[in-house]
Amino acid sequence: RVINFSPGPAKLPEKVLQQASKEMLNYDNTGLSVMEMSHRSAEFSKIMSTAEADLRDLLNIPDNYKVLFLQGGGSGQFAAIPLNLMNLKPARVADYKITGAWSSKAAKEAEKYGKVNLVLPETKKYTGIPCKSTWNFHPEASYVYYCDNETVHGVEYDHVPETNGVPLVCDMSSNFLSRPFDIKKYGVVIAGAQKNIGCAGVTVVIIREDLLGYTLPECPIIFDYKVQVGMNSLYNTPPTYSIYIMGLVLNWIKEEGGLEAMYERSLIKARAVYDLLDSSDGFYHCLVAPNARSRMNIPLRIGGPEGVPELEKKFIEETQKCGMISLKGHRSVGGIRISLYNAVTVEETLHLVEFMKEFMAVNRK
Numbered sequence: 001r002v003i004n005f006s007p008g009p010a011k012l013p014e015k016v017l018q019q020a021s022k023e024m025l026n027y028d029n030t031g032l033s034v035m036e037m038s039h040r041s042a043e044f045s046k047i048m049s050t051a052e053a054d055l056r057d058l059l060n061i062p063d064n065y066k067v068l069f070l071q072g073g074g075s076g077q078f079a080a081i082p083l084n085l086m087n088l089k090p091a092r093v094a095d096y097k098i099t100g101a102w103s104s105k106a107a108k109e110a111e112k113y114g115k116v117n118l119v120l121p122e123t124k125k126y127t128g129i130p131c132k133s134t135w136n137f138h139p140e141a142s143y144v145y146y147c148d149n150e151t152v153h154g155v156e157y158d159h160v161p162e163t164n165g166v167p168l169v170c171d172m173s174s175n176f177l178s179r180p181f182d183i184k185k186y187g188v189v190i191a192g193a194q195k196n197i198g199c200a201g202v203t204v205v206i207i208r209e210d211l212l213g214y215t216l217p218e219c220p221i222i223f224d225y226k227v228q229v230g231m232n233s234l235y236n237t238p239p240t241y242s243i244y245i246m247g248l249v250l251n252w253i254k255e256e257g258g259l260e261a262m263y264e265r266s267l268i269k270a271r272a273v274y275d276l277l278d279s280s281d282g283f284y285h286c287l288v289a290p291n292a293r294s295r296m297n298i299p300l301r302i303g304g305p306e307g308v309p310e311l312e313k314k315f316i317e318e319t320q321k322c323g324m325i326s327l328k329g330h331r332s333v334g335g336i337r338i339s340l341y342n343a344v345t346v347e348e349t350l351h352l353v354e355f356m357k358e359f360m361a362v363n364r365k
């Protein structure tokens with residue numbers, strides 16, 4: 001197998017893939033693949049309730065928080081959030097902290113359903129989290145939205161934003177379960193599975209109970225959190241196989257030592273890369289401010305702050321030849337991006353860092 005540094009859908013733990021392939025034709029002596037099972041069967045109910053119990057266990061989720069497994073991805077939730085929460089206050093306005101491409105997309109979607117107040121000064125260059133003195137909160141905001149880890153720009157929060165009691169809504173799609181966090185500080189957390197906790201198809205939504213019941217009438221029923229909570233995510237057919245794979249990953253995380261272990265590992269991996277970038281005398285460029293550097297996605301340029309196209313092309317070609325794939329930066333920003341989700345091992349990361357050292361030695365002018 002190759003070493004997959006993809007930003008998502010991303011590498012899965014090999015143990016998970018092995019178990020899934022072992023059970024592919026005959027899950028738990030049912031004579032069926034999980035893909036062929038009714039979502040209302042006893043076997044699938046057990047898969048789903050075990051996944052929820054493991055998630056609750058990993059994050060210490062109290063009973064007043066509900067867990068949903070929905071379809072539609074993070075992008076579906078960009079609409080579902082305003083459709084469910086914009087109405088929490090009559091002004092129908094929400095605060096959005098935009099620190100990269102994904103929170104920007106979420107704000108654009110929210111504009112369809114209410115007013116969006118931009119908390120941070122507008123910019124096209126996302127390289128950090130602007131200082132507090134520039135923030136502008138709306139006094140009537142229904143909720144404050146932010147993205148904990150911007151997958152394209154590599155900007156990650158190192159703290160939970162303060163909101164003065166306004167419900168905090170967070171997109172954790174690309175750093176979910178890569179470190180412990182206190183769910184009680186949040187109103188809603190959403191996360192697509194295809195980076196840290198499984199394959200594409202299922203999106204986790206964790207919502208505080210008292211925020212249910214404010215849904216706008218135009219909300220599609222599959223995105224109505226109250227309806228889906230009432231029906232245990234089974235209003236319509238849930239993404240059964242993706243939930244099964246997520247369940248295997250959650251179990252793997254527990255076996256590996258839980259979120260503390262994921263966090264420790266993520267720090268070792270990210271430090272190995274950033275230390276090289278910082279000691280490369282400008283050969284490798286990281287544009288993100290040190291206090292906002294992502295542990296999950298590391299965008300960088302080679303040969304200068306704008307990147308030298310021939311060098312970056314050569315880097316991609318040579319890494320591919322060495323069995324390391326998906327290192328190209330997002331098409332909107334170019335350059336290189338290294339994604340280091342939970343399933344990428346320390347050894348794999350160090351292998352890439354060694355390659356990068358050699359590449360620098362050969363190609364530095």
Ligand code: PLP
Binds near residue numbers: 074075
């Ligand atoms: N939010 C973040 C942080 C993401 O990285 C992505 C996708 O990469 C999304 C949302 C959108 O997810 P989806 O493609 O599942 O709609």
